[in-house]
Amino acid sequence: MSLLVESISYEYAKGTTLSHRALEDISLAVQPGESTLVIGSTGSGKSTLLRVTAGLLKPDKGSVTCDGAPVEAGKVGMVFQQPESQLFAETILGDIAFGPLNLGIPHDKAYERAEDALMRVGLDVEEFKGRSPFSLSGGQARRVAIAGILAMQPPYMVLDEPTAGLDGAGRAFIERLLVDLRSNGTGVIVVSHDVDEFLPKVDHVILLAERRIVWKGLARELIGNPYLFSRANLPMPDLLAFQEDLGCMKGSYSFDVEAVAAWALGGYCVGGPAGHIHAEHGMVGGED
Amino acid sequence: MAFQVPFGQYLPGTTFIHTCDARVKIGVVIAFTFALFASSGWWAMALLAAVMWLGYGFAHVPFKIAAKGLKPLSFILIFTVLANALTFSAGSSDGAIALFGNFGFKPEGFLTGLYYSLRICLLVLATSLVTFTTNAVALADALTSLMRPLRALHVPVDDIATMFSIALRFIPTTAEEAEKIVMAQTARGVKFNEGGLLKRARVWVPVLVPLFVGLFRRADELACAMEARCYTGIGRTRLHEPVMLMRDWVTLCLAVPLSVVIGVFL
Structure with a gap:
């Protein structure tokens, strides 16, 4: 039982003057209840990888299977960048029920699922269900669009830059959603530039550079060795850079570096500099 | 893309x-x-x-x-x-x-x-x-140049050329947007190649509605952005005259x- 991507390659506009390779020999596996973060610079192939994984693009080489069967559109829930631009129905509930109805779910059941999904994204059913999706704020529209995918109850979900353009509350919602999906046993792949936000909350990380995987492994391994980011020509995320800076202040401050970094990284840090540093000047941020 | x-x-x-x-x-x-x-x-x-x-x-x-x-x-x-x-x-x-x-x-x-x-x-x-x-700029410049005599008849030649240039510029963007929405609706289970003529026509509604809403929004933002950069359409000159x-x-x-x-x- 897993979402399995095996040695896939993909080329856009193959055989024309506009052709360009987007993916080369990519393999990954996502188990139910696990999450994988895909990181890479613009143009490294992240979005293409998600589209192939969701069965929306057919790979030139390799295969994608979902629980043993070849993946088809609709089997893997895909949240596109700015998914609110896909809303179209007269009512919010109608828009959310659109996916389940397409899957052949009976009308009543589809609308029941839509109400559940609306609640799951933190919107009041009675207040929102009859409203037009075009009357919503950006953050609310994003939640409704995601509810449209949740209502399809896919065993795996892929999210392309889910926090792009959202305010603090919206970003917090996406983080909670990720935790919620994992606890429900949904396998998740997230593409994001917000490494600081997602890194502490995922199990695995894939670094993409120039169409290829340059590193993949456990998130904690990457946190323990943040210099790996340079393999993908990416700067070290702020929090990990902060952790490194703390490690350089030996003998100046009194605190548990590992504990502070673990706090900053949401409790997932395991690779910070070991041991206590002897006190000379008091607490972090104190006067020199 | x-x-x-x-x-x-x-x-x-x-x-x-x-x-x-x-x-x-x-x-x-x-x-x-x-x-x-x-x-x-x-x-x-x-x-x-x-x-x-x-x-x-x-x-x-x-x-x-x-x-x-x-x-x-x-x-x-x-x-x-x-x-x-x-x-x-x-x-x-x-x-x-x-x-x-x-x-x-x-x-x-x-x-x-x-x-x-x-x-x-x-x-x-x-x-x-x-x-x-x-390219779109050369094409718009050419049309402006060819329509120049119509200025005497108070035809807004520069505005027409700008509109033409923008329309051409946004053809690929609009197509890209349409493709993205098609993919997104496909991911929501829409099957564009199944059913009779009427069904095939109806499945495009979830694509056309958000596409047009997005286009109007984009047009509005573009107009505001052009105004913010003091566009009036009058007396525009070119860096390189053809x-x-x-x-x-x-x-x-x-x-x-x-x-x-x-x-x-x-």
């Missing part, structure tokens, strides 16, 4: 056709269109098709890309052929072959339909060749009379 736009997309190059003055290209296309509609024989059509084939060859534009631009026209082309080829009065039409009762097939009508379809194809290919080899070179004049002087000859005598 992924999406290929078969029509309206500039394919950069350094060929003679690419570097030719855009006004000349527009002039040649107008002359070509005259020849296409003024002529009435298969020889003229064959000659014009050969000219088009050479044009694509000289411009190094793969014919496969050009042919994709014809795909959306396939319904009109097939309809044109069938409307001319099929008849409901086979009994009274000369040379018609009766198939079922009065319903029949007219070989002569078939050829006429084929001729008209070919004419549409060549027209689209000719205009596509201009857009494939001319200049007609000798080869441009030669091209124009050869293409126009040739088109007239084909149109009038063939």
